[in-house]
Amino acid sequence: MEAQQSPLQSPDLEARSPWSTHAGVPFVQVGPVPAAINGTIRLPGSKSLTNRALLIAAMAKGTSRIEGILRSDDSYWCLDALARLGIKVSLHGDTAEIEGCGGSWPVPSGELYVGAAGTVARFLPAMLAAGNGTWTVTGSKRMSKRPLAPLLDVLSGLGATITYKHAGQGLPLELEARGLQGGSAVLPASASSQFMSGLLMAASYAREPLSIRMDGSTVQPGYVQLTLDMMGDFGIFPVMADQGRTLHVPTGVYQGCTLRLEPDVSTCCYFWALAALTGGCVRTPHINAFRSRQPDMEMLDILERMGCTVLRGADYVEVQGAQRLKGGFTVSMHRWSDQTLTLAALAPFADGPITLTDAAHIRHHECDRISAICSELRKLVIQVDERPDGLTVYPGQPKPALVDPHDDHRMAMSLSLLAVKAEGIRIADPGCVSKTCPDYFERLAQLGVPVQFTSEGE
Numbered sequence: 001m002e003a004q005q006s007p008l009q010s011p012d013l014e015a016r017s018p019w020s021t022h023a024g025v026p027f028v029q030v031g032p033v034p035a036a037i038n039g040t041i042r043l044p045g046s047k048s049l050t051n052r053a054l055l056i057a058a059m060a061k062g063t064s065r066i067e068g069i070l071r072s073d074d075s076y077w078c079l080d081a082l083a084r085l086g087i088k089v090s091l092h093g094d095t096a097e098i099e100g101c102g103g104s105w106p107v108p109s110g111e112l113y114v115g116a117a118g119t120v121a122r123f124l125p126a127m128l129a130a131g132n133g134t135w136t137v138t139g140s141k142r143m144s145k146r147p148l149a150p151l152l153d154v155l156s157g158l159g160a161t162i163t164y165k166h167a168g169q170g171l172p173l174e175l176e177a178r179g180l181q182g183g184s185a186v187l188p189a190s191a192s193s194q195f196m197s198g199l200l201m202a203a204s205y206a207r208e209p210l211s212i213r214m215d216g217s218t219v220q221p222g223y224v225q226l227t228l229d230m231m232g233d234f235g236i237f238p239v240m241a242d243q244g245r246t247l248h249v250p251t252g253v254y255q256g257c258t259l260r261l262e263p264d265v266s267t268c269c270y271f272w273a274l275a276a277l278t279g280g281c282v283r284t285p286h287i288n289a290f291r292s293r294q295p296d297m298e299m300l301d302i303l304e305r306m307g308c309t310v311l312r313g314a315d316y317v318e319v320q321g322a323q324r325l326k327g328g329f330t331v332s333m334h335r336w337s338d339q340t341l342t343l344a345a346l347a348p349f350a351d352g353p354i355t356l357t358d359a360a361h362i363r364h365h366e367c368d369r370i371s372a373i374c375s376e377l378r379k380l381v382i383q384v385d386e387r388p389d390g391l392t393v394y395p396g397q398p399k400p401a402l403v404d405p406h407d408d409h410r411m412a413m414s415l416s417l418l419a420v421k422a423e424g425i426r427i428a429d430p431g432c433v434s435k436t437c438p439d440y441f442e443r444l445a446q447l448g449v450p451v452q453f454t455s456e457g458e
Helices: 047-059 073-084 118-129 149-157 193-203 221-233 265-278 295-305 337-349 360-364 369-379 409-420 430-435 440-446
Strands: 027-030 038-040 063-067 088-092 095-099 109-113 132-138 161-164 173-178 183-188 210-215 239-241 246-249 258-260 281-285 309-312 316-320 329-332 354-357 384-387 390-393 401-403 425-428 451-454
Touching: 027 409, 027 440, 047 063, 047 073, 047 095, 047 118, 047 193, 047 221, 073 088, 073 109, 073 118, 073 430, 118 132, 118 149, 118 173, 118 193, 149 161, 149 183, 149 193, 183 193, 193 210, 193 221, 193 246, 265 281, 265 295, 265 316, 265 337, 265 409, 265 440, 295 309, 295 316, 295 337, 337 354, 337 360, 337 369, 337 390, 337 409, 360 369, 369 384, 369 390, 369 401, 369 409, 409 425, 409 430, 409 440, 430 440, 440 451
Parallel strands: 038 281, 063 258, 109 132, 183 210, 329 354, 401 425
Antiparallel strands: 027 425, 027 451, 063 095, 088 095, 132 173, 161 173, 210 246, 239 246, 281 316, 309 316, 354 390, 384 390
């Protein structure tokens, strides 16, 4: 399948929040680095854990204290939606104190905007449906194109009335809630684990216990486990059956608690990759490598396979790069597909081609990630074979070019890794990283990577 090269994508600036940086900056030039990168970098809390914790705390009885939240576009729009629902939130740095509503939203009507946050768009409708009221839910242009039908169909079957404002079963929509009935529900597992997580998070507020069966093989099942763990922190414990394909959720109300969220492993991966590329050493503290449930921890195994040395501690991870990265293998990205682009950026510098498979669903993320990364690699004169569920990247030295992140934070961060080892690579729309890590390029600079923001014509 050939990807067509296209002009630079217009960024969806409406989804940028007040926490965004570089929103109006056209380009950034990164690298190349003159020497190995060595250092310690402390990264913010997990995006996946942040929005789960904020939404569950809002539904809980009592006050919760969530420490280590990620201050990014996605979490901003989550907090904004909660404020519009009448939830009182006090924010001090990376700590949020949330007065929960016990399952009854204080403001039973209004318009809620989720930006480009897939987690909020998939989690919030289910939690609204568990209460009573009528809300309009809108999102960014890209979020309006991302699939929601599997979850919304189930919510309709459990008692919600959903009216779509445009053609297709997605945002914007109006949701009229009269509580969830309970009983049983079936969700297709192959589209997104976020559908299952959204329904799970709301299920204990149903009038009767709810059993949820996953039909097929779950994409990124580790994120469902993150949801189950978070529910347990707030006092609700679903029971697995049928070899994990069915979850029985008892009725009950979340209880407010205090949590400290661990750093975002998805973001850590770019800095571990930086050490791998430059033959340096990067340490990320406050991660328990033996207990973390974040799926992208699998990146460490692949870095070892590529010749890196990985030190795993109870409170840190350290990656030491290799003199030359090893390739010549195939990796299934089924469980941790967010790092498909990161590995695609490492692959040109390996000693053999690397094939990435089982990632067809990432064609429906912030952009068609498989098509987009293949297009940008070809601009850099890197040989790549595109397939429906992945790609093969061959060794090669990137050539100077202006590359397009397609308004996708993970594209931008992955393209920056290619720039670290090549001359003359400029990345358009650097502000798109604010979706998960607004100060990403500043963090690169702190570690010694040359970073220069430029305007058109320079």
